[in-house]
Amino acid sequence: MSSVIDLLKAHRSIRKFTDQSIDPALFEDLVKSGQAAATSSFLQGSTIVRVSDKEKRSEIAKLSGNQTYVETAAEFMVFCADLKRAGNYCAEYEMPFEGDFTEHFIIATVDVALMAQSMVTAAESVGLGICYIGGIRNNPALVCELLELPRGVYPVFGLCLGYPDQNPEVKPRLPVSVIMKQDVYNEDGDRQAITEYDSLIREYYRTRTGGGHGASWSEQVSSLLSEKSRPHMKDFLAAQGFKFR
Amino acid sequence: MSSVIDLLKAHRSIRKFTDQSIDPALFEDLVKSGQAAATSSFLQGSTIVRVSDKEKRSEIAKLSGNQTYVETAAEFMVFCADLKRAGNYCAEYEMPFEGDFTEHFIIATVDVALMAQSMVTAAESVGLGICYIGGIRNNPALVCELLELPRGVYPVFGLCLGYPDQNPEVKPRLPVSVIMKQDVYNEDGDRQAITEYDSLIREYYRTRTGGGHGASWSEQVSSLLSEKSRPHMKDFLAAQGFKFR
Numbered sequence: 001m002s003s004v005i006d007l008l009k010a011h012r013s014i015r016k017f018t019d020q021s022i023d024p025a026l027f028e029d030l031v032k033s034g035q036a037a038a039t040s041s042f043l044q045g046s047t048i049v050r051v052s053d054k055e056k057r058s059e060i061a062k063l064s065g066n067q068t069y070v071e072t073a074a075e076f077m078v079f080c081a082d083l084k085r086a087g088n089y090c091a092e093y094e095m096p097f098e099g100d101f102t103e104h105f106i107i108a109t110v111d112v113a114l115m116a117q118s119m120v121t122a123a124e125s126v127g128l129g130i131c132y133i134g135g136i137r138n139n140p141a142l143v144c145e146l147l148e149l150p151r152g153v154y155p156v157f158g159l160c161l162g163y164p165d166q167n168p169e170v171k172p173r174l175p176v177s178v179i180m181k182q183d184v185y186n187e188d189g190d191r192q193a194i195t196e197y198d199s200l201i202r203e204y205y206r207t208r209t210g211g212g213h214g215a216s217w218s219e220q221v222s223s224l225l226s227e228k229s230r231p232h233m234k235d236f237l238a239a240q241g242f243k244f245r
Numbered sequence: 246m247s248s249v250i251d252l253l254k255a256h257r258s259i260r261k262f263t264d265q266s267i268d269p270a271l272f273e274d275l276v277k278s279g280q281a282a283a284t285s286s287f288l289q290g291s292t293i294v295r296v297s298d299k300e301k302r303s304e305i306a307k308l309s310g311n312q313t314y315v316e317t318a319a320e321f322m323v324f325c326a327d328l329k330r331a332g333n334y335c336a337e338y339e340m341p342f343e344g345d346f347t348e349h350f351i352i353a354t355v356d357v358a359l360m361a362q363s364m365v366t367a368a369e370s371v372g373l374g375i376c377y378i379g380g381i382r383n384n385p386a387l388v389c390e391l392l393e394l395p396r397g398v399y400p401v402f403g404l405c406l407g408y409p410d411q412n413p414e415v416k417p418r419l420p421v422s423v424i425m426k427q428d429v430y431n432e433d434g435d436r437q438a439i440t441e442y443d444s445l446i447r448e449y450y451r452t453r454t455g456g457g458h459g460a461s462w463s464e465q466v467s468s469l470l471s472e473k474s475r476p477h478m479k480d481f482l483a484a485q486g487f488k489f490r
Contacts (some may be wrong), residue, residue, distance in 0.1 A: 004370030006247055006306055008278040008363050031425055033253035035361050035418040037362060041469050042462065044418065048425040056428060085423070085435070089467035100471035102478040102489075103382065109351065110401065113358030117282060118253050121366050124435045125249030137348065148429040156355065173280040173289065178330070180293040183301060185394040190330070217287065222334035224286050225344035233347040234489055244347075244479055244489050 007125055012170050014129025015069045017162030026126065030161075034119030045108035046115045047082040049147045049155075050075065056146050060158065063142055064135030073160035078136060078143060079116050081108035081243070084152030099152070100243040112156045123161055133158030140236050151241040160203045169208050172200050176215070196216060252370055257415050259374025262318045262407030268396075269306075271371065272320065279364030291354035291360045294328040294392045295320065301391050305403065307446055309380030309388055317411050318405035323381060323388060328486070329397030344397070345488040357401045378403030385481050396486040402408035414453050417445050419462070439463060 022030075031048065039045070049059055054071070060078075061070035070076050083099045090097040120130045136143050136158045143155045173179075175193050198216035205214045215223075237244070267275075276293065296302055299316075305323075315321050328344045335342040352380035365375045380389070381388050381403045388400045418424075420438050443461035450459045460468075482489070 002367070002370040004252065005274055005278050005367045007249065008367050009274075009281045011281045011283070011363075013283060028421060029250055029254075030363075030420075031421055032418070033250050035421070035424065036254045036256045036415070038256070038258060038365075040377070040379050041466070042416075043466050043469060044424065046424060047430065048424055049430060050427055053428045080430075083470060084434075085439075086463070086466035087470050088432075089463040090471050093464070093467050095467060095471035097470060098473050101474050102475060102482065104470065105476035106354065106382070106401070106478070107379070107474075109354055110358045113355045114362045117362035118256075118366065120283075121363065122247070122250045122253055125247040130283075132283050132285070134352070137351070147266045147296070148431070149428060153430060171287075172283070176273060176276050176280070179280065179289065179291060180295055182295055183298045185294060185325075185395060185398060186290065186393070187330075187333075192326065194330075217289075218331070218334040219338070220286070221288050221331035222338050222340060224288060224405070225328060225332050225342060225349065226335050226340035228343050228490075229346050229352075230348035231346060231490065233351070245473075245476065 008121065010170060011124065013131040014164045016164070016166040017073045017129065017133055017160070018068060018165045020074065020163045022161065024129070027075065030119050033122035034115040037114040037118040038115070038244055040107040041109050043086060043107055043111055045082050045086065045111040047080045047085070047153060049078045049080060051078060051147070059146055060143065063136060063139040064133050064158065065138060067133060067135055068135060069131060069160050070158065074079060074162035077159045077161070078147060078155045079112050079157055079159060080149060080153050080155050081112050082153045083108055087152050098215045100241055101245045105242050105244060109156060116157070116159060127162035127163065128161055131160040133160060137230050137233065140233070144240065154237060154240045154242060160171045169204070172204060246392050253366065255415060256369060257413045258376045259409045259411060260314045260376055261409070261411040262374065262405070263410045265319065265408045267319050267373065267406065275364050275367045278367035279360040282359040282363040284356050284359070285352040286355055288331060288352055290331065290356040292330070292398060294323045294325060296323060296392070298405050301313065304391055305381060305388065308384040309378050312378060312380055314376060314405050315378060315403065319407035321405045322406070323392060323400045324357050324402055324404060325400050326357050327398045328353055329395055334398050345486055345490055349487045350487050350489060354401060361402070361404060365404070372408065373406055374409035376405040379404060382475050382478065385478070389485065399482060399485050399487060414449070415448060418466060420451045447449060447466060
């Protein structure tokens with residue numbers, strides 16, 4: 001097993017950072033590590049807005065559900081799906097712009113996630129900790145306003161980066177038998193495996209420092225899917241130029 | 246700079262593989278490396294269908310645009326966004342199922358991409374090569390049929406994995422100044438930087454073994470966005486339970 005595999009398997013989100021800053025040359029190298037990830041059709045449909053301005057950080061922390069580490073992390077970035085940069089050249093080359101199909105949305109969103117995840121791995125390899133901030137989608141229109149994101153660009157998630165000031169446990173994942181299937185999708189054995197996993201997760205919350213809500217995996221995720229989650233997203237995205245044609 | 250940063254920056258897609266198989270214990274470790282990636286709201290909304298069946302591989306290679314390495318790679322997997330696994334428990338706990346919002350689609354799609362990218366990095370760290378196959382979305386309904394993907398599950402992309410039998414050059418990426426912005430989105434200087442980058446990309450195609458189409462970045466990506474790309478995706482996804490509410 002490689003040390004990289006060890007590194008990846010040791011991932012946990014960090015929500016408390018020291019005030020140590022990140023060396024600028026290293027930071028640029030992390031960005032380049034992210035950029036080197038695969039990109040669909042060579043689109044490179046990602047833009048990072050690095051947020052250093054304290055007021056903007058504070059606003060984003062608030063709208064994300066009072067996640068204070070958005071303010072305190074050495075770096076906070078908003079990862080955006082960007083079809084504008086490429087789309088500009090449709091006009092330039094006198095071609096129609098049709099980049100508002102569902103497929104284009106998928107390509108750009110996947111591009112952003114691949115890039116971010118490679119940047120995350122690079123960061124963790126030098127002792128940094130990270131936390132993704134999906135909470136920016138609580139009020140994506142305000143994020144657009146704060147960061148002046150134009151049509152064709154949407155904020156997918158935020159990312160906190162800094163030197164960890166905590167050492168949380170790794171959170172156990174679903175058994176491989178549940179998440180990987182052979183040749184066809186089937187759920188044979190999943191029910192039983194998930195029941196056992198639910199117990200493991202309850203135990204994880206019971207024993208770790210600081211406790212937690214104590215809900216099992218199936219309780220947490222079914223709760224997520226029983227809610228009209230961020231119902232503003234569709235209209236927000238349409239206004240931003242992502243029309244799901 | 247860490248060796249992991251070197252590894253990430255050296256990524257290039259591999260489209261020609263030796264016939265060496267992947268040790269099963271290693272393969273499981275790669276999957277676990279992927280699973281360890283962050284997951285939004287703890288959803289773990291990804292399912293891998295590992296395709297070993299030769300006929301299925303051949304069908305998928307064909308529908309993906311005759312990408313023969315789908316057949317010849319040691320491993321080929323289809324990465325699926327999966328809201329069914331969690332959604333099952335809405336019924337179990339007598340809660341409504343509302344998991345067909347745009348937001349749920351984003352969460353699950355990002356989950357899949359983060360997981361895949363960590364698995365890719367793990368694979369590359371032990372000398373394996375990879376190629377993402379977005380071409381499965383040419384005919385996602387047929388992929389669903391072949392792999393028996395139920396409602397609530399959609400195939401995001403395929404992934405080829407194997408020992409490289411080629412050594413292509415790393416493809417240069419856009420300058421950091423173009424893809425990373427400070428506090429606000431702006432395009433100052435981008436036009437000039439992209440013009441220079443376009444020359445670099447033309448040169449890359451001109452000089453590399455095997456040549457290539459020779460188009461610049463802006464030509465390639467504007468062409469992508471001037472097309473009604475995979476216009477079936479919206480209806481396909483709706484039928485599969487992803488309604489973009």
